Amino acid sequence: xxxxxxxxxxxxxxxxxxxxxxxxxxxxxxxxxxxxxxxxxxxxxxxxxxxxxxxxxxxxxxxxxxxxxxxxxxxxxxxxxxxxxxxxxxxxxxxxxxxxxxxxxxxxxxxxxxxxxxxxxxxxxxxxxxxxxxxxxxxxxxxxxxxxxxxxxxxxxxxxxxxxxxxxxxxxxxxxxxxxxxxxxxxxxxxxxxxxxxxxxxxxxxxxxxxxxxxxxxxxxxxxxxxxxxxxxxxxxxxxxxxxxxxxxxxxxxxxxxxxxxxxxxxxxxxxxxxxxxxxxxxxxxxxxxxxxxxxxxxxxxxxxxxxxxxxxxxxxxxxxxxxxxxxxxx
Amino acid sequence: xxxxxxxxxxxxxxxxxxxxxxxxxxxxxxxxxxxxxxxxxxxxxxxxxxxxxxxxxxxxxxxxxxxxxxxxxxxxxxxxxxxxxxxxxxxxxxxxxxxxxxxxxxxxxxxxxxxxxxxxxxxxxxxxxxxxxxxxxxxxxxxxxxxxxxxxxxxxxxxxxxxxxxxxxxxxxxxxxxxxxxxxxxxxxxxxxxxxxxxxxxxxxxxxxxxxxxxxxxxxxxxxxxxxxxxxxxx
Numbered sequence: 001x002x003x004x005x006x007x008x009x010x011x012x013x014x015x016x017x018x019x020x021x022x023x024x025x026x027x028x029x030x031x032x033x034x035x036x037x038x039x040x041x042x043x044x045x046x047x048x049x050x051x052x053x054x055x056x057x058x059x060x061x062x063x064x065x066x067x068x069x070x071x072x073x074x075x076x077x078x079x080x081x082x083x084x085x086x087x088x089x090x091x092x093x094x095x096x097x098x099x100x101x102x103x104x105x106x107x108x109x110x111x112x113x114x115x116x117x118x119x120x121x122x123x124x125x126x127x128x129x130x131x132x133x134x135x136x137x138x139x140x141x142x143x144x145x146x147x148x149x150x151x152x153x154x155x156x157x158x159x160x161x162x163x164x165x166x167x168x169x170x171x172x173x174x175x176x177x178x179x180x181x182x183x184x185x186x187x188x189x190x191x192x193x194x195x196x197x198x199x200x201x202x203x204x205x206x207x208x209x210x211x212x213x214x215x216x217x218x219x220x221x222x223x224x225x226x227x228x229x230x231x232x233x234x235x236x237x238x239x240x241x242x243x244x245x246x247x248x249x250x251x252x253x254x255x256x257x258x259x260x261x262x263x264x265x266x267x268x269x270x271x272x273x274x275x276x277x278x279x280x281x282x283x284x285x286x287x288x289x290x291x292x293x294x295x296x297x298x299x300x301x302x303x304x305x306x307x308x309x310x311x312x313x314x315x316x317x318x319x320x321x322x323x324x325x326x327x328x329x330x331x
Numbered sequence: 332x333x334x335x336x337x338x339x340x341x342x343x344x345x346x347x348x349x350x351x352x353x354x355x356x357x358x359x360x361x362x363x364x365x366x367x368x369x370x371x372x373x374x375x376x377x378x379x380x381x382x383x384x385x386x387x388x389x390x391x392x393x394x395x396x397x398x399x400x401x402x403x404x405x406x407x408x409x410x411x412x413x414x415x416x417x418x419x420x421x422x423x424x425x426x427x428x429x430x431x432x433x434x435x436x437x438x439x440x441x442x443x444x445x446x447x448x449x450x451x452x453x454x455x456x457x458x459x460x461x462x463x464x465x466x467x468x469x470x471x472x473x474x475x476x477x478x479x480x481x482x483x484x485x486x487x488x489x490x491x492x493x494x495x496x497x498x499x500x501x502x503x504x505x506x507x508x509x510x511x512x513x514x515x516x517x518x519x520x521x522x523x524x525x526x527x528x529x530x531x532x533x534x535x536x537x538x539x540x541x542x543x544x545x546x547x548x549x550x551x552x553x554x555x556x557x558x559x560x561x562x563x564x565x566x
Contacts, residue, residue, distance in 0.1 A: 003519075003563040053347035063512050065519040065563070077351055077432065084433040169388040175395030186403060190448040193472055198449070251476070264475060271476035275442040 003064045010055060014075060017048060021078050049079045100325020102280035105273065107321065109246050112253075116245030120203045120238070127211025131219055138216040141208045150213050154222045154229065170293045177289030181237065185244040185285050189278055192248025195256055199248030206241060228303040231310025232296045235317045237288035243281045247274040341468050341480060343432040351432050354483040355468050358460060360423050361481055367419030372401055403444065410440040416484065426484040430468070439477040446473035515562050522559030525552075 056072040106113060130137055138147065184206070191198020217226040251267070251274050258266030295309070343351045379397055383390035409417040415427040415435050427435050427443075450459030450471045459471035468480050510518070525533060533552045540555070 050347055053345070053349045056349055063516065065516060065523055067520060067523045073352065076349060077353070080345055080351060080432055081428075081434050084431075086433070086436050169392070172388040172392035172395070175392030175399075179395040179399040182399060183403070186445050187448055190446050193446055193449045193476070194452075267476050268478050271442055271446075272438065275438055275445070278441070278445070 001062070003062075003068065006059070006062075006064065007068065013048075013051075014055075014071070017052060017075060017079065021075070021082065045079075045083065049083050052076055052079060097279065098283070102277070103321050103324035105277050106243060106246075106280075109250055109273075109277070112246035112249040113242060115249060116199075116203060117242045119200065120207045120242055120245060123204050123207030124211035124214075127208055128215035128218065131212065131215030135216060135219045138212050141212045142216075147213075147216065150217065151220070151222070154217050154225045156222065156225045170297060173297070174289055174293035177292050178286060181240075181289060182282055182285040185240055185281055186278070188241065188244040189248045189251070189274070189281070192245075192251040192274075193255075194252065196249050196252025199245050199252060202248075203241070203245045224303070225299075228301075228306035229296050231307050232313065233288045233291040234310055235313035236284045236291065239317050240281050240284035240288060243277060243284070247277045247281065250274045250277075339469070341430075341482070343430070345432070353428070353432055353480065356423075356425050356481045356483055357469050358463055360425060361469075362456075364417065364419035364423045364425055367422055368405070368417050369419075371418055372405060375401065404441075406444045406447075407437070407440045410435055410444075411437055420481070421484075424484045425481055427479055427481050430478050430480045435479055439479050443473035443477040443479050446476055447471075449473070510562075518555060518559045519562055522556050522563075525556065 052072070053076060056069070056076050059069050059072055127137075127141070142150075184202070188199055188202040188206075191202060214226065214230070217223060250270050254266045254270030255263050261269065291313075296306075339355045339357065341353045341355050343353060345351060376398070380394060383394045383397075386393070406417050409420075410427050413421070416425065420426065427440070429435055429439060447459075450456055450462065450473055452458050456471070459473075462471045462475065463469045466475070468474075470480060474480060521533075521536065528536070530552075537552045537555045
């Protein structure tokens with residue numbers, strides 16, 4: 001068939017598709033289900049799309065002019081994107097994620113969670129313990145200025161603990177915690193891509209820093225304000241740090257030891273699972289920020305209650321990761 | 332056969348047995364797109380900052396939350412909801428796709444944008460730059476991990492009205508010599524572009540072929556169009 005005959009025969013069809021896909025292109029942004037108008041029904045589209053692909057391969061194999069092939073190529077690419085668009089069921093997947101998927105993903109990666117926890121809590125607690133005998137060690141990890149600020153923040157005479165005297169309201173702090181802490185978590189994860197080294201550094205650094213503050217404040221006798229303050233949000237926050245570390249290690253190790261896959265393939269597969277964990281980690285950070293800003297800062301609540309809330313939070317967190325989604329865990 | 336030319340076209344095979352040719356975008360256009368997005372974000376911070384500081388501490392809190400989401404998720408938001416295009420990318424007609432040519436979803440987009448932090452190291456996309464130069468699809472590390480590519484957006488198909496009449500009313504002309512495929516295609520292409528080029532240029536292009544023909548049969552625009560007509564079979 002000569003090109004002209006071919007074009008004459010099908011150009012109506014192509015124009016029809018072009019017009020509908022152009023219309024489509026604009027509404028691609030909207031998540032509405034009614035993608036097509038009545039004539040251009042969704043049921044017909046697969047059939048049309050295959051026909052179009054057939055036309056393109058004919059045009060190519062018959063060496064029709066570049067202009068025609070070009071036109072068909074563009075049309076095919078746009079249809080392809082429309083056809084293979086992945087529909088997501090946002091609400092359902094979020095529900096499944098938090099009832100089972102997240103916990104299961106964390107359980108699957110228990111080795112990395114363990115490594116991350118050992119590194120982080122190991123440095124944190126050894127710092128606290130060391131500082132009780134050698135308090136001057138604190139200056140090796142924390143700047144004197146920062147330390148002075150910390151001292152004033154947890155001074156038992158403060159009416160709002162855990163912040164600067166001139167720091168603002170709960171909501172402002174909530175914003176700050178989200179911006180700062182979640183950012184750190186995301187960086188801990190991302191830097192795992194550097195063969196896990198970035199993650200190790202961030203975990204150790206944060207362990208030393210947090211341990212330094214905690215140990216020093218305990219040593220100078222501010223423990224009575226510091227520990228009740230941090231107990232409430234410690235579970236979600238420290239948990240989230242450990243989990244972002246675990247996700248980072250997963251990323252880094254996938255390159256170091258890809259097994260029977262190529263390094264690139266191994267990275268892709270593992271990255272997909274690692275980022276799956278990060279949704280939940282971000283949620284934990286936001287929970288932590290909320291508790292820290294609104295609950296932990298209240299000074300007039302007895303320490304006993306604060307400690308109990310802290311312990312309950314830890315138990316809830318651990319129970320969640322141990323038990324959630326044991327039955328019919330789906331991804 | 333000649334060696335394949337260096338090209339930035341990435342071929343994707345679809346389940347329909349068709350090869351899609353995606354034109355992958357390189358470092359320069361992507362940097363410009365990034366700069367534009369940076370400017371847009373900067374402007375938004377200024378505007379937001381202006382209004383939110385009037386709300387006092389509550390505003391500062393909002394600002395910080397806004398800052399967090401804009402810094403990390405501004406590209407994610409646009410890539411998923413706006414067809415793979417942030418405003419900067421849209422301006423340069425770039426689009427993020429999964430490497431199989433399908434539109435990008437939440438997970439890959441999040442991944443490639445969180446890993447941007449690493450690509451940015453040690454300063455100003457050093458690692459990302461090296462990574463982009465080291466593979467044939469200009470993928471930075473985030474793209475490699477998320478299996479995504481940045482391509483030139485296939486422009487909305489221009490619905491062309493009927494072909495230039497001047498081609499179709501012509502008589503066919505058969506050549507006495509054989510034209511190979513490439514030659515045939517160039518001649519057809521020439522005819523198809525006849526509406527876009529000036530008369531003088533058309534003539535000039537036709538004359539390039541003169542050495543082919545004997546003197547008394549000098550190549551002209553008319554003749555060439557007739558040959559094209561014979562090749563495509565226009566009536």
